[in-house]
Amino acid sequence: MAIIEINFNPSKREQQWFGGLMLLFFGLVGGLVYLFSESVSVTALLWTVGLVLCAVYYAVPPMQRVLYTGWMRAVQPIGWTVSHLLFGIVYYVVFTSTGLVLRLVGHDPLNRRMLPQAQTYWVERRAATRPSQYFRQF
Numbered sequence: 001m002a003i004i005e006i007n008f009n010p011s012k013r014e015q016q017w018f019g020g021l022m023l024l025f026f027g028l029v030g031g032l033v034y035l036f037s038e039s040v041s042v043t044a045l046l047w048t049v050g051l052v053l054c055a056v057y058y059a060v061p062p063m064q065r066v067l068y069t070g071w072m073r074a075v076q077p078i079g080w081t082v083s084h085l086l087f088g089i090v091y092y093v094v095f096t097s098t099g100l101v102l103r104l105v106g107h108d109p110l111n112r113r114m115l116p117q118a119q120t121y122w123v124e125r126r127a128a129t130r131p132s133q134y135f136r137q138f
C-alpha cells in the first residue's frame with residue numbers, strides 16, 4: 001500500500017498543471033544550481049531542458065500522458081523514501097519523546113497502573129437512560 005498512488009489517467013486540468021509545474025521545477029533547480037555553484041553551463045542546460053520539455057509537452061498533446069506517468073514513476077521512489085523518513089522522524093521525535101516525558105512525570109492517561117490495594121479494576125459507568133442516547137454519545 002502506497003501513501004501516494006500514481007494516477008495513470010490524469011484529467012486535462014492535472015496535465016495542464018503538471019506542464020506548468022515542470023517548467024517551474026526546472027527553472028527553480030537551474031536557479032539554485034546557479035546560486036550555489038555559479039555554473040552557467042549547467043544552469044543553461046537545465047533551463048533549456050525545462051523549456052524543451054514544456055514546449056513538447058504542450059505542442060504534442062498525446063505526449064502529455066506519457067510524460068506525466070513517466071515522471072511520476074521516476075519520482076515515486078523519492079516520495080516513498082521521504083514519506084517514510086518523515087513518518088519515522090515524527091514517530092521517534094514527537095510521540096516517543098512525549099511518551100517518555102509523560103512517564104517521567106508519572107502521568108497515566110489509560111489508568112494502567114497496578115494498585116495492590118485495589119479489589120477490582122472495574123470502572124462503573126452510568127447506563128443510558130433511553131436508546132436514542134446511543135446515537136449521541138458525546
